[in-house]
Amino acid sequence: MPKVEIFETRDGSHSLLLPEMNETYHSTHGAVTESLYVFIDKGLKHLLKEQPALKEVNILEVGFGTGLNAWLTAVEAANLGIKVNFVTLEKFPLEKEIWSQLNYAQSESDQKLFKSVHEAKWNSMEKVSQNFSIQKLETDIFEFKPEDMSFDLVYFDAFAPSKQPEMWQPEVLEKMYNALKKSGVFVTYCAQGQFKRDFKSAGFVAEELEGPPGKKEMTRGKK
Known part of the structure; x- marks a missing residue:
């Protein structure tokens, strides 16, 4: 695992700095704010609005990172009364000494759920709550073979194209x-720009949405 440093973002929630890449795991304007906006509001809630009959959602996340998106999704699944099967890819899992210091969960129940998400076994589907099961795969997008499962929703949370261009290639x-x-x-x-052009070429119907604080735009697509 490369060296990481914990820091506080503008909304008070933690993120991580990867010094060797000079890259952060989340927006410095707010880690929780960004994740809630991009992945929960514009992702999960939008999907359920578009498909209101959907009671079980299969989600693929590219970039488990701090586990923030997974935990927020587990919380939201309980709030919405839906079942979520969450598959997430992470080549370099964080050590417990790092993730256990992160300040996302404020209540005792949320802390328990955050811990359960992180302590779930790798490379097998684990039920961590009544509404949420997670399969954490210690791999990258290039080795991942999605043929065994089809997904309703993809959270694409890789490092920026300027830092990790291979993750955003057309293939x-x-x-x-x-x-x-x-x-x-x-x-x-x-x-x-190049990502959006390649995204449309891959077949997606693309939407350019207002971004979270600190970002002008974000992207959503539909198959």
């Missing part, structure tokens, strides 16, 4: 398109 976007069910949704914080 990766095509892989994400093929992993989605018909009318499935893809969301990411990114709105970089």
Whole structure:
């Protein structure tokens, strides 16, 4: 695991700095604010608004990172009364000494759920609550084979194209398109020009949405 440093973002929630890449795991304007806006509001809630009969949602996340998106999704699944099967990819899992210091969960029940998400075994589907099961795969998008499962929603939370350009290549976007069910949704914080062109070329119907605090735009797509 590369060296990381914990820091506080503008909304008071923690993120991580990866010094060797000079890259942060979340927006410095607010880690929780960004994740709630991009992945929960514009992703999960949008999907359920578009498909109100959906009671079980399969989600693929590219970039488990601090576990923030997974935990927020687990909380929201309970709030909405839906079942979520969450598959997430992470090549370099964080050590417990790092994730246990993160300040996302404020209540005792939320802290217990956050811990359960992180302590779930790797490489197998684990039920961590009545509404939420997670399969954490210690791999990257290039080795991942999504053929065994099709997804309703993709959270694409890789590092920025300027830092990790290989993650945003056309073949990766095509892989994400093929992993989605018909009318499935893809969301990411990114709105970089070349990415958007490749995204549309992969077959997605793209939307340019207002971004979270500190970002002008974000991208959502539909299969």
